[in-house]
Amino acid sequence: MATFFGEVLSVSSRAVEEDEDDLSENEEDEQIRRELEEKRTVQLHWSPDVSDWLKSGNKFQCSDFVLAVGHNASRFLSAHVLTSANWDVVGHASVWNERNLAGSRQTGVxxxxxxxxxxxxxxxxxxxxxxxxxxxxxxxxxxxxFDCLQQRELHVTVLSDSSVSEYKTADYLCGSSTPFLRSLQSRAFTGPSACGSLEQPNIVTGLPAAVLNHCEVYHIAAVVYQCYSDVNGPDSVTMEAYKPVLAKLGKNIQWDLSPSTDVLRKFVRTTNIQSNLYI
Structure with missing residues (x-):
């Protein structure tokens, strides 16, 4: 190769070196992807006795599986169903992702x-x-x-929090009409629901949709109760909107329609409404 002043320089090809660099970068990227996939794998952790029982090939002989998705749905079950001493914590799931990581850093839990x-x-x-x-x-x-549950004669009930901004309707929704419930059932569900059906073109998304889709494929009786609220975060009024569901839960589930004030105070937290003009 000649320079501007005519000096001839010997230049070796970098094609091999560039290929080696690309190969090492691809291997490094692949390793990072594998580590992220492994980290994002959902892990179920059961209590020792339940874990040993499941490892032996057994499954939960469930007649009713109740899933609460969201803070209001979860606190509603805590206040009206789980307050008695007849319940044991038998396991939890580890679900790592960027949003959960950020939330745990902010709250410390x-x-x-x-x-x-x-x-x-x-x-x-x-x-x-x-x-x-x-x-x-x-x-x-x-x-x-669901791989841990026997599916024969299983009834699934899902309680799900949702924002009223996601609800599509031709009619005007005033503040007095929220919160409200809508339901969506699998074809195997035959009993009456606690509220009206979810109107088109509204849809169920997230974990409730995944569970309902699974139940539809495997012919499991399931119903999703979606509560639309105009309040973000835990709210006592939104929790009370789930009350009609109690009468529709399985006969094996004991519930308290009117828990004591001390119980409600434990699970209902008053949130201060702040302006979003200043942080």
Whole structure:
């Protein structure tokens, strides 16, 4: 190669070196992807006795599986169903993703996905989910949880929090009409629901949709109760909107329609409404 002043320089080809650099970068990227996929894998952690029982090839002989997705749905079950001493925490799920990581850093606590089972009636299993489950983790969670449940004569009830801004209607919604419930059932569900059906073109998304889709494929009786609220975060009025569901839960589930003030105070937190003009 000649320079500007005519000096001839010998230049060796960098094609081999560039190929080697690209190969090492591809291997490094692949390793990072594998580590991220492994980290994002949903892990179920059961109590020692339940874990040993499941490893032996057994499954939960459930007549009712109740899933609460969101803070209001979870706290509603805590106040009206899980307040008695007849419930044991039998496991939890680890769901790592960027949003849960950020939330745990801000609050100082880990996000939750906890399983409860009745002591005197182990055929009832309740799960409270207050953490975010990413799209690529929904199928994992659903498959792994339902793989632990016998599906014959299983009834699934899902309580789900949702923003009223996601509700589509031709009619005007005034403040007095919120919060409100809508339901969506699998074809195997035959009983009456606690509220009206979800109107088109509204849809169910996230974990409730993944569970309902699984139940539809495997012919499991399931109903999703979606509560639309105009309040973000835990709210006592939104919690009360779930009350009609209590009468529709399985006969094996004991519930308290009017818990004491002390119980409600434990699970209902008053949130201060702040302006979003200043941080």
């Amino acid at each position: 880990d996000s939750g996905c906890v399983f409860h089972r009745q002591k005197d009636n182990p055929s009832v299993l309740i799960c409270q989910v207050t953490c975010y489950i990413a799209e690529d983790q929904l199928f994992q969670w659903t498959e792994k949880v």
